[in-house]
Amino acid sequence: MAYETEDHETQYCFPAINSSCIKTKRSTHEYNIMYVFFSLLSVWTVFLNLLVIISISHFKKLHTPTNMLILSLAMADLLVGLIVMPLEAIRLIETCWYFGDTICGLFLLIMGLLTCTSLSNLVLIAVDRYVAVCHPLVYPQKITTTRTIIIICVCWFCSSAYNFSIVIPTSQRKYTCYGECTYMVTFVWKITDLFLSFLFPCTFIITLYLRIFYVAHHQVKVINSLMRSGKHLTEGSVRRKSESKAALTLGIIVTVYLFCWIPLFSLSLTPNTSMTFVVAYFMLWMVYVNSALNPLIYAIFYPWFRTSVKHILNLSKIFKAA
Numbered sequence: 001m002a003y004e005t006e007d008h009e010t011q012y013c014f015p016a017i018n019s020s021c022i023k024t025k026r027s028t029h030e031y032n033i034m035y036v037f038f039s040l041l042s043v044w045t046v047f048l049n050l051l052v053i054i055s056i057s058h059f060k061k062l063h064t065p066t067n068m069l070i071l072s073l074a075m076a077d078l079l080v081g082l083i084v085m086p087l088e089a090i091r092l093i094e095t096c097w098y099f100g101d102t103i104c105g106l107f108l109l110i111m112g113l114l115t116c117t118s119l120s121n122l123v124l125i126a127v128d129r130y131v132a133v134c135h136p137l138v139y140p141q142k143i144t145t146t147r148t149i150i151i152i153c154v155c156w157f158c159s160s161a162y163n164f165s166i167v168i169p170t171s172q173r174k175y176t177c178y179g180e181c182t183y184m185v186t187f188v189w190k191i192t193d194l195f196l197s198f199l200f201p202c203t204f205i206i207t208l209y210l211r212i213f214y215v216a217h218h219q220v221k222v223i224n225s226l227m228r229s230g231k232h233l234t235e236g237s238v239r240r241k242s243e244s245k246a247a248l249t250l251g252i253i254v255t256v257y258l259f260c261w262i263p264l265f266s267l268s269l270t271p272n273t274s275m276t277f278v279v280a281y282f283m284l285w286m287v288y289v290n291s292a293l294n295p296l297i298y299a300i301f302y303p304w305f306r307t308s309v310k311h312i313l314n315l316s317k318i319f320k321a322a
Contacts, residue, residue: 013096013179021179024095031093038089041292045081048295049074055308062304065148066128070298072152073121076114077291084111085288092281097181104181109163115287116159116197122254123201124151126208129251134215166193198265202258209251216248249301253294260290 052074
């Protein structure tokens with residue numbers, strides 16, 4: 001749709017280039033509101049996830065396998081707020097891409113990498129909680145901090161390789177107009193990516209959590225019955241109750257993630273109409289907002305996070321608390 005200025009002249013992203021994309025005209029007031037809103041959202045996302053990263057990295061008592069996975073997820077969320085949100089906001093507000101083809105390729109690569117890595121982390125978190133709740137006796141031997149860090153590194157590497165295989169073949173494509181930065185993939189590859197990057201891992205996560213919640217519910221019932229009968233709880237029973245509570249909290253994170261992502265992926269199979277693009281941008285920013293929601297969930301459900309944040313914000317105590 002062409003937008004025109006008050007003197008009825010069409011605005012272009014690059015006026016000196018004949019094949020330039022048409023730029024959407026916005027009022028100064030609209031520009032200011034959008035830039036302030038997206039800037040605050042980006043800063044807030046970076047700040048919250050930075051608190052999570054510092055908390056887990058600084059306090060040695062928090063160096064557990066589960067927290068290493070949370071750390072990896074927070075790192076991906078921080079990069080979303082630091083890199084993806086600002087560039088995506090400029091692209092949305094200006095309706096033009098001013099940073100060239102090379103930066104466009106890197107942007108698409110980083111965006112895909114962080115998406116893949118976040119979902120991989122959620123898969124690992126589901127596996128971690130499954131073993132902790134359903135097989136608590138083997139958890140300390142099978143799931144160690146060192147093994148978890150190695151697996152996290154492998155996931156980041158595989159996610160990078162997978163997204164290179166998508167972005168590099170599309171980097172030499174011809175644009176419909178000069179000043180855009182979009183994926184151009186075939187329908188077959190789109191379906192393949194839908195299964196590999198979303199349907200299969202999400203089905204796997206949901207299946208594991210259904211089993212986790214069933215076992216956790218049974219364990220909590222047994223523990224509560226022991227408490228009501230006045231029997232002394234063993235250390236193992238207390239630990240299982242704690243693991244069940246942690247599984248519930250991480251289950252909420254997974255649920256919020258799926259709630260943000262499912263609508264966007266459902267649009268990937270719809271025809272490319274103008275209404276779809278409008279809705280897709282809204283769904284896309286729901287995904288980005290998810291990166292700011294995870295730390296809030298930690299703050300609500302994890303006492304260790306609230307305590308560590310107090311130490312971090314009070315710099316006089318952070319060195320004593322290490």
